Amino acid sequence: MSEIFTGSFTQQEPIPDEAIDAAVEVMRHGRLHRYNVAEGEVGETALLEREFADQVGAKYCLAVASGGYALATALRAVGVTHGDRVLTNAFTLAPVPGSIAAVGATPIYVDVTEDLTIDLEDLAAKTGEAKVLMLSHMRGHLCDMDRLMEICNAAGIAVIEDCAHTMGAAWNGVPSGRHGAVGCYSCQTYKHVNSGEGGFLVTDDAEIAARAIMLSGSYMLFGRHLAAPDPEVFEQIKYETPNISGRMDNLRAAILRPQLRDLEAQVARWNERYRTLEDGVRGTPGLRVVERPAVETYVGSSFQFLLLDWAAERVQEVLRRCAARGVELKWFGGAEPVAFTSRYDSWRYAETPSLPNSDRILAGIVDMRVPLTFSLEDCAQIARIIRAEVGAVFQGKAAT
Numbered sequence: 001m002s003e004i005f006t007g008s009f010t011q012q013e014p015i016p017d018e019a020i021d022a023a024v025e026v027m028r029h030g031r032l033h034r035y036n037v038a039e040g041e042v043g044e045t046a047l048l049e050r051e052f053a054d055q056v057g058a059k060y061c062l063a064v065a066s067g068g069y070a071l072a073t074a075l076r077a078v079g080v081t082h083g084d085r086v087l088t089n090a091f092t093l094a095p096v097p098g099s100i101a102a103v104g105a106t107p108i109y110v111d112v113t114e115d116l117t118i119d120l121e122d123l124a125a126k127t128g129e130a131k132v133l134m135l136s137h138m139r140g141h142l143c144d145m146d147r148l149m150e151i152c153n154a155a156g157i158a159v160i161e162d163c164a165h166t167m168g169a170a171w172n173g174v175p176s177g178r179h180g181a182v183g184c185y186s187c188q189t190y191k192h193v194n195s196g197e198g199g200f201l202v203t204d205d206a207e208i209a210a211r212a213i214m215l216s217g218s219y220m221l222f223g224r225h226l227a228a229p230d231p232e233v234f235e236q237i238k239y240e241t242p243n244i245s246g247r248m249d250n251l252r253a254a255i256l257r258p259q260l261r262d263l264e265a266q267v268a269r270w271n272e273r274y275r276t277l278e279d280g281v282r283g284t285p286g287l288r289v290v291e292r293p294a295v296e297t298y299v300g301s302s303f304q305f306l307l308l309d310w311a312a313e314r315v316q317e318v319l320r321r322c323a324a325r326g327v328e329l330k331w332f333g334g335a336e337p338v339a340f341t342s343r344y345d346s347w348r349y350a351e352t353p354s355l356p357n358s359d360r361i362l363a364g365i366v367d368m369r370v371p372l373t374f375s376l377e378d379c380a381q382i383a384r385i386i387r388a389e390v391g392a393v394f395q396g397k398a399a400t
Protein backbone atom coordinates (compact mmCIF):
# COMPACT_ATOMS: atom_id res chain seq x y z
CA MET A 1 0.00 0.00 0.00
CA SER A 2 1.53 3.37 -0.95
CA GLU A 3 1.68 6.09 1.72
CA ILE A 4 -0.99 8.78 1.87
CA PHE A 5 -0.56 12.31 3.28
CA THR A 6 -3.36 13.29 5.62
CA GLY A 7 -2.46 16.89 6.57
CA SER A 8 -4.30 20.04 5.45
CA PHE A 9 -2.79 22.42 2.91
CA THR A 10 -4.95 25.26 4.16
CA GLN A 11 -4.52 25.00 7.95
CA GLN A 12 -2.73 27.98 9.49
CA GLU A 13 -1.04 28.08 12.85
CA PRO A 14 -3.10 29.66 15.64
CA ILE A 15 -2.69 33.37 16.35
CA PRO A 16 0.02 33.68 19.07
CA ASP A 17 -1.23 34.17 22.66
CA GLU A 18 0.45 37.56 22.92
CA ALA A 19 -1.52 38.72 19.87
CA ILE A 20 -4.77 37.30 21.24
CA ASP A 21 -4.21 39.17 24.51
CA ALA A 22 -3.53 42.41 22.64
CA ALA A 23 -6.70 41.92 20.57
CA VAL A 24 -8.79 41.29 23.69
CA GLU A 25 -7.39 44.48 25.21
CA VAL A 26 -8.56 46.50 22.17
CA MET A 27 -12.01 44.87 22.32
CA ARG A 28 -12.27 45.67 26.04
CA HIS A 29 -11.66 49.38 25.53
CA GLY A 30 -13.73 49.43 22.32
CA ARG A 31 -11.67 51.93 20.35
CA LEU A 32 -11.28 49.85 17.21
CA HIS A 33 -11.23 52.67 14.67
CA ARG A 34 -7.66 53.78 14.18
CA TYR A 35 -8.37 57.45 14.86
CA ASN A 36 -10.47 56.72 17.96
CA VAL A 37 -7.79 57.24 20.60
CA ALA A 38 -8.00 58.42 24.19
CA GLU A 39 -6.19 61.59 25.31
CA GLY A 40 -2.46 60.98 24.93
CA GLU A 41 -2.95 57.45 23.59
CA VAL A 42 -1.12 56.20 20.51
CA GLY A 43 -3.26 53.67 18.65
CA GLU A 44 -2.19 50.16 17.69
CA THR A 45 -2.39 50.98 13.97
CA ALA A 46 -0.04 53.95 14.24
CA LEU A 47 2.42 51.84 16.27
CA LEU A 48 2.18 49.00 13.77
CA GLU A 49 3.03 51.36 10.92
CA ARG A 50 6.08 52.78 12.71
CA GLU A 51 7.30 49.27 13.56
CA PHE A 52 6.85 47.90 10.05
CA ALA A 53 8.56 50.97 8.52
CA ASP A 54 11.54 50.39 10.83
CA GLN A 55 11.59 46.67 10.09
CA VAL A 56 12.02 47.24 6.34
CA GLY A 57 13.97 50.49 6.67
CA ALA A 58 11.34 52.74 5.11
CA LYS A 59 10.58 56.35 6.03
CA TYR A 60 6.82 56.01 5.66
CA CYS A 61 4.29 53.26 6.10
CA LEU A 62 0.51 53.07 5.80
CA ALA A 63 -1.50 50.09 7.03
CA VAL A 64 -4.66 49.38 5.02
CA ALA A 65 -7.58 47.00 4.66
CA SER A 66 -5.99 44.55 2.19
CA GLY A 67 -3.02 43.89 -0.05
CA GLY A 68 -5.11 44.57 -3.12
CA TYR A 69 -6.17 47.91 -1.65
CA ALA A 70 -2.48 48.76 -1.05
CA LEU A 71 -1.72 48.05 -4.74
CA ALA A 72 -4.54 50.24 -6.07
CA THR A 73 -3.67 52.98 -3.59
CA ALA A 74 -0.01 52.87 -4.67
CA LEU A 75 -1.08 53.22 -8.31
CA ARG A 76 -3.26 56.22 -7.51
CA ALA A 77 -0.56 57.77 -5.30
CA VAL A 78 2.06 57.61 -8.08
CA GLY A 79 -0.45 59.29 -10.40
CA VAL A 80 -1.89 56.47 -12.51
CA THR A 81 -5.32 57.42 -13.83
CA HIS A 82 -8.04 56.27 -16.17
CA GLY A 83 -6.76 55.23 -19.60
CA ASP A 84 -3.13 54.79 -18.54
CA ARG A 85 -1.20 51.62 -19.24
CA VAL A 86 0.67 49.75 -16.53
CA LEU A 87 3.29 47.05 -17.09
CA THR A 88 2.84 43.95 -14.96
CA ASN A 89 3.67 40.24 -14.79
CA ALA A 90 1.90 37.69 -16.97
CA PHE A 91 2.45 35.23 -14.09
CA THR A 92 0.66 36.61 -11.04
CA LEU A 93 -2.65 36.43 -9.18
CA ALA A 94 -5.93 38.14 -9.95
CA PRO A 95 -5.68 41.05 -7.44
CA VAL A 96 -2.66 42.43 -9.33
CA PRO A 97 -4.31 43.14 -12.72
CA GLY A 98 -7.43 43.81 -10.64
CA SER A 99 -5.73 46.75 -8.91
CA ILE A 100 -4.78 48.15 -12.32
CA ALA A 101 -8.38 47.79 -13.50
CA ALA A 102 -9.56 49.43 -10.25
CA VAL A 103 -7.96 52.72 -11.29
CA GLY A 104 -9.30 52.48 -14.86
CA ALA A 105 -5.90 51.57 -16.30
CA THR A 106 -4.91 48.70 -18.59
CA PRO A 107 -2.39 45.97 -17.79
CA ILE A 108 0.41 45.33 -20.30
CA TYR A 109 1.76 41.87 -19.51
CA VAL A 110 5.45 41.02 -19.38
CA ASP A 111 6.63 37.42 -19.90
CA VAL A 112 7.70 35.02 -17.17
CA THR A 113 10.99 33.08 -17.29
CA GLU A 114 11.76 29.47 -16.32
CA ASP A 115 12.94 30.90 -12.97
CA LEU A 116 9.35 32.14 -12.48
CA THR A 117 10.48 35.76 -12.44
CA ILE A 118 9.65 38.62 -14.79
CA ASP A 119 11.51 38.35 -18.12
CA LEU A 120 13.87 41.33 -18.08
CA GLU A 121 14.46 41.21 -21.83
CA ASP A 122 10.75 41.38 -22.50
CA LEU A 123 10.49 44.18 -19.94
CA ALA A 124 13.29 46.13 -21.63
CA ALA A 125 11.48 45.72 -24.97
CA LYS A 126 8.22 47.11 -23.52
CA THR A 127 9.51 50.12 -21.54
CA GLY A 128 8.10 52.46 -24.17
CA GLU A 129 4.55 51.28 -23.42
CA ALA A 130 4.01 52.62 -19.89
CA LYS A 131 5.35 54.89 -17.16
CA VAL A 132 4.66 52.49 -14.28
CA LEU A 133 5.56 48.85 -13.57
CA MET A 134 3.47 46.90 -11.08
CA LEU A 135 6.05 44.21 -10.29
CA SER A 136 4.62 41.09 -8.70
CA HIS A 137 7.13 38.94 -6.81
CA MET A 138 4.84 36.05 -7.58
CA ARG A 139 5.23 33.02 -5.29
CA GLY A 140 8.21 34.72 -3.68
CA HIS A 141 10.60 34.53 -6.65
CA LEU A 142 12.73 37.68 -6.94
CA CYS A 143 14.22 38.66 -10.28
CA ASP A 144 17.62 40.39 -10.51
CA MET A 145 16.36 43.54 -8.79
CA ASP A 146 19.51 45.54 -9.51
CA ARG A 147 19.12 44.93 -13.23
CA LEU A 148 15.37 45.56 -13.12
CA MET A 149 15.88 48.92 -11.42
CA GLU A 150 18.54 49.86 -13.98
CA ILE A 151 16.10 49.17 -16.81
CA CYS A 152 13.25 51.05 -15.14
CA ASN A 153 15.34 54.00 -13.98
CA ALA A 154 16.82 54.42 -17.47
CA ALA A 155 13.31 54.44 -18.94
CA GLY A 156 11.79 56.72 -16.26
CA ILE A 157 9.42 53.98 -15.09
CA ALA A 158 8.13 54.10 -11.51
CA VAL A 159 8.16 50.67 -9.88
CA ILE A 160 5.51 49.46 -7.46
CA GLU A 161 6.39 46.14 -5.83
CA ASP A 162 3.72 43.59 -4.99
CA CYS A 163 5.32 41.84 -2.01
CA ALA A 164 2.35 39.68 -1.06
CA HIS A 165 4.71 36.65 -1.14
CA THR A 166 7.96 38.37 -0.17
CA MET A 167 7.38 39.95 3.23
CA GLY A 168 10.66 39.04 4.98
CA ALA A 169 12.56 38.41 1.73
CA ALA A 170 15.49 40.41 0.32
CA TRP A 171 17.63 40.79 -2.80
CA ASN A 172 21.30 41.41 -2.17
CA GLY A 173 20.44 42.37 1.42
CA VAL A 174 17.81 44.97 0.42
CA PRO A 175 14.36 44.02 1.76
CA SER A 176 11.76 43.20 -0.86
CA GLY A 177 9.59 46.28 -1.35
CA ARG A 178 12.49 48.69 -0.93
CA HIS A 179 13.85 48.81 -4.48
CA GLY A 180 10.92 50.53 -6.15
CA ALA A 181 9.04 53.73 -5.32
CA VAL A 182 6.43 51.83 -3.28
CA GLY A 183 6.31 48.39 -1.68
CA CYS A 184 2.94 46.73 -0.99
CA TYR A 185 2.30 43.78 1.33
CA SER A 186 -0.65 41.64 2.33
CA CYS A 187 -1.54 40.43 5.84
CA GLN A 188 -4.27 38.14 4.60
CA THR A 189 -4.57 34.69 6.17
CA TYR A 190 -2.55 32.88 3.47
CA LYS A 191 0.42 35.27 3.60
CA HIS A 192 3.34 35.67 6.04
CA VAL A 193 1.44 37.35 8.86
CA ASN A 194 -2.23 36.75 9.48
CA SER A 195 -4.89 39.29 10.41
CA GLY A 196 -7.55 37.74 8.19
CA GLU A 197 -7.38 40.74 5.87
CA GLY A 198 -4.95 43.64 5.82
CA GLY A 199 -2.04 45.22 4.00
CA PHE A 200 0.80 47.72 4.08
CA LEU A 201 2.33 50.23 1.75
CA VAL A 202 5.84 51.60 2.35
CA THR A 203 7.75 54.37 0.59
CA ASP A 204 10.48 56.96 1.12
CA ASP A 205 8.64 59.51 -1.03
CA ALA A 206 6.84 62.06 1.15
CA GLU A 207 4.27 63.05 -1.48
CA ILE A 208 3.37 59.47 -2.36
CA ALA A 209 2.99 58.73 1.36
CA ALA A 210 0.81 61.79 1.96
CA ARG A 211 -1.42 60.98 -1.00
CA ALA A 212 -1.75 57.35 0.08
CA ILE A 213 -2.71 58.39 3.62
CA MET A 214 -5.37 60.80 2.34
CA LEU A 215 -6.65 58.19 -0.12
CA SER A 216 -6.97 55.57 2.64
CA GLY A 217 -9.52 57.72 4.46
CA SER A 218 -7.53 59.69 7.03
CA TYR A 219 -9.86 62.74 6.85
CA MET A 220 -7.75 65.52 8.41
CA LEU A 221 -6.35 63.24 11.11
CA PHE A 222 -3.02 62.47 9.44
CA GLY A 223 -1.30 64.06 12.44
CA ARG A 224 -2.13 60.90 14.40
CA HIS A 225 0.22 58.81 12.26
CA LEU A 226 3.74 57.91 13.41
CA ALA A 227 5.14 56.89 10.01
CA ALA A 228 3.76 59.80 7.93
CA PRO A 229 5.48 62.84 6.41
CA ASP A 230 5.37 66.25 8.12
CA PRO A 231 2.04 68.12 8.07
CA GLU A 232 3.42 70.66 5.54
CA VAL A 233 3.53 67.92 2.91
CA PHE A 234 -0.26 67.59 3.22
CA GLU A 235 -0.83 71.31 2.63
CA GLN A 236 -2.07 70.97 -0.99
CA ILE A 237 -2.51 67.21 -1.08
CA LYS A 238 -5.26 67.27 1.54
CA TYR A 239 -7.51 69.30 -0.78
CA GLU A 240 -6.67 67.44 -3.96
CA THR A 241 -6.91 63.82 -2.86
CA PRO A 242 -10.18 61.90 -2.69
CA ASN A 243 -11.03 59.75 0.35
CA ILE A 244 -11.32 56.14 -0.85
CA SER A 245 -11.79 54.43 2.50
CA GLY A 246 -9.65 51.38 3.15
CA ARG A 247 -8.12 51.84 6.60
CA MET A 248 -6.58 49.26 8.89
CA ASP A 249 -8.27 49.01 12.31
CA ASN A 250 -6.74 48.71 15.79
CA LEU A 251 -7.96 45.15 16.31
CA ARG A 252 -6.09 43.77 13.33
CA ALA A 253 -3.09 45.98 14.09
CA ALA A 254 -2.96 44.51 17.61
CA ILE A 255 -2.91 40.99 16.17
CA LEU A 256 -0.17 41.89 13.68
CA ARG A 257 2.38 43.61 15.94
CA PRO A 258 3.53 40.45 17.79
CA GLN A 259 3.51 38.47 14.52
CA LEU A 260 5.83 40.96 12.85
CA ARG A 261 8.26 40.62 15.75
CA ASP A 262 8.31 36.85 15.06
CA LEU A 263 8.66 37.15 11.30
CA GLU A 264 12.33 36.25 11.05
CA ALA A 265 11.87 33.07 13.08
CA GLN A 266 8.85 32.11 10.98
CA VAL A 267 10.83 32.67 7.78
CA ALA A 268 13.49 30.26 9.04
CA ARG A 269 10.80 27.66 9.75
CA TRP A 270 9.28 28.12 6.27
CA ASN A 271 12.65 27.71 4.65
CA GLU A 272 13.45 24.46 6.48
CA ARG A 273 10.22 23.07 5.08
CA TYR A 274 10.93 24.46 1.62
CA ARG A 275 14.40 22.91 1.54
CA THR A 276 13.04 19.56 2.67
CA LEU A 277 10.59 19.62 -0.23
CA GLU A 278 13.25 20.79 -2.68
CA ASP A 279 15.79 18.17 -1.58
CA GLY A 280 13.10 15.52 -1.76
CA VAL A 281 12.04 16.18 -5.36
CA ARG A 282 15.33 17.34 -6.86
CA GLY A 283 16.59 14.96 -9.53
CA THR A 284 13.17 13.47 -10.32
CA PRO A 285 13.29 12.71 -14.06
CA GLY A 286 11.17 15.18 -16.03
CA LEU A 287 10.83 17.57 -13.08
CA ARG A 288 12.65 20.87 -12.88
CA VAL A 289 13.32 22.53 -9.52
CA VAL A 290 13.42 26.35 -9.52
CA GLU A 291 16.99 27.12 -8.41
CA ARG A 292 17.25 30.13 -6.08
CA PRO A 293 20.10 32.62 -6.64
CA ALA A 294 22.61 33.00 -3.78
CA VAL A 295 21.80 36.73 -3.43
CA GLU A 296 18.09 36.01 -2.93
CA THR A 297 16.79 35.74 0.64
CA TYR A 298 13.48 34.03 0.09
CA VAL A 299 10.52 32.92 2.17
CA GLY A 300 9.52 29.38 1.28
CA SER A 301 5.83 29.75 2.11
CA SER A 302 4.94 28.00 -1.15
CA PHE A 303 6.78 25.56 -3.40
CA GLN A 304 6.82 25.32 -7.20
CA PHE A 305 8.33 22.93 -9.67
CA LEU A 306 8.13 22.73 -13.45
CA LEU A 307 6.93 19.90 -15.65
CA LEU A 308 8.17 21.83 -18.64
CA ASP A 309 6.95 20.84 -22.10
CA TRP A 310 4.83 18.01 -20.73
CA ALA A 311 1.54 17.32 -22.47
CA ALA A 312 -1.37 18.82 -20.52
CA GLU A 313 -2.98 15.41 -19.92
CA ARG A 314 0.24 14.13 -18.37
CA VAL A 315 0.43 17.04 -15.94
CA GLN A 316 -3.22 16.51 -15.05
CA GLU A 317 -2.48 12.84 -14.49
CA VAL A 318 0.26 13.79 -11.99
CA LEU A 319 -2.14 16.15 -10.22
CA ARG A 320 -4.83 13.46 -10.03
CA ARG A 321 -2.45 10.83 -8.71
CA CYS A 322 -0.96 13.19 -6.11
CA ALA A 323 -4.45 14.32 -5.02
CA ALA A 324 -5.46 10.68 -4.56
CA ARG A 325 -2.56 10.43 -2.09
CA GLY A 326 -3.54 13.60 -0.21
CA VAL A 327 -1.12 16.01 -1.94
CA GLU A 328 -2.98 19.07 -3.19
CA LEU A 329 -1.17 20.66 -6.13
CA LYS A 330 -2.24 23.66 -8.19
CA TRP A 331 -1.52 24.08 -11.85
CA PHE A 332 -1.14 27.28 -13.87
CA GLY A 333 -1.73 25.49 -17.17
CA GLY A 334 -5.47 24.92 -16.78
CA ALA A 335 -7.74 26.45 -19.41
CA GLU A 336 -10.24 27.58 -16.73
CA PRO A 337 -9.50 29.55 -13.55
CA VAL A 338 -9.82 27.36 -10.41
CA ALA A 339 -10.06 28.62 -6.81
CA PHE A 340 -7.17 31.11 -6.26
CA THR A 341 -5.36 30.09 -9.45
CA SER A 342 -5.98 31.97 -12.71
CA ARG A 343 -3.94 33.29 -15.61
CA TYR A 344 -3.62 36.43 -17.69
CA ASP A 345 -5.93 35.05 -20.38
CA SER A 346 -8.70 34.56 -17.79
CA TRP A 347 -8.74 38.31 -16.99
CA ARG A 348 -10.87 39.24 -19.95
CA TYR A 349 -11.90 42.70 -18.74
CA ALA A 350 -8.59 43.74 -20.31
CA GLU A 351 -7.04 42.76 -23.60
CA THR A 352 -5.43 39.31 -23.41
CA PRO A 353 -2.48 39.29 -25.77
CA SER A 354 -0.84 36.17 -27.14
CA LEU A 355 2.23 35.36 -25.02
CA PRO A 356 3.62 32.07 -26.32
CA ASN A 357 6.75 32.17 -24.12
CA SER A 358 4.67 32.65 -20.98
CA ASP A 359 2.14 30.05 -22.11
CA ARG A 360 4.89 27.47 -22.32
CA ILE A 361 6.11 28.21 -18.78
CA LEU A 362 2.63 28.57 -17.23
CA ALA A 363 1.64 25.20 -18.73
CA GLY A 364 4.45 23.63 -16.70
CA ILE A 365 4.08 25.36 -13.32
CA VAL A 366 2.93 23.16 -10.46
CA ASP A 367 2.42 24.95 -7.18
CA MET A 368 1.70 24.06 -3.57
CA ARG A 369 1.19 25.85 -0.30
CA VAL A 370 3.55 25.20 2.59
CA PRO A 371 1.64 26.02 5.78
CA LEU A 372 3.72 26.11 8.97
CA THR A 373 1.46 23.44 10.44
CA PHE A 374 3.39 20.96 8.23
CA SER A 375 6.23 19.22 10.05
CA LEU A 376 9.53 18.51 8.31
CA GLU A 377 8.49 14.85 8.15
CA ASP A 378 5.24 15.94 6.43
CA CYS A 379 7.31 17.79 3.84
CA ALA A 380 9.60 14.79 3.31
CA GLN A 381 6.55 12.58 2.83
CA ILE A 382 4.92 15.01 0.36
CA ALA A 383 8.17 15.10 -1.61
CA ARG A 384 8.29 11.27 -1.72
CA ILE A 385 4.75 11.19 -3.06
CA ILE A 386 5.47 13.83 -5.73
CA ARG A 387 8.68 12.06 -6.74
CA ALA A 388 6.91 8.72 -7.06
CA GLU A 389 3.91 10.02 -9.02
CA VAL A 390 5.88 12.31 -11.34
CA GLY A 391 8.25 9.40 -11.91
CA ALA A 392 5.42 6.98 -12.66
CA VAL A 393 3.75 9.29 -15.17
CA PHE A 394 7.07 10.28 -16.74
CA GLN A 395 8.06 6.65 -17.28
CA GLY A 396 4.62 5.89 -18.64
CA LYS A 397 5.23 8.68 -21.12
CA ALA A 398 8.57 7.19 -22.06
CA ALA A 399 6.90 3.82 -22.59
CA THR A 400 4.19 5.08 -24.96
Ligand SMILES: *Cc1c(COP(=O)(O)O)cnc(C)c1O
Pocket residue numbers: 066067068069092093095096136137138139162164165186187188197198199
Ligand atom coordinates in the same frame (compact mmCIF):
# COMPACT_ATOMS: atom_id res chain seq x y z
C1 LIG B 1 -2.82 37.85 -1.90
C2 LIG B 1 -2.19 38.58 -3.01
C3 LIG B 1 -2.45 39.93 -3.25
C4 LIG B 1 -3.53 40.72 -2.59
O1 LIG B 1 -3.64 40.59 -1.26
P1 LIG B 1 -5.07 40.67 -0.52
O2 LIG B 1 -4.64 41.05 0.85
O3 LIG B 1 -5.68 39.32 -0.61
O4 LIG B 1 -5.86 41.73 -1.19
C5 LIG B 1 -1.72 40.56 -4.24
N1 LIG B 1 -0.81 39.91 -4.97
C6 LIG B 1 -0.57 38.60 -4.80
C7 LIG B 1 0.46 37.95 -5.66
C8 LIG B 1 -1.26 37.90 -3.83
O5 LIG B 1 -1.03 36.59 -3.67
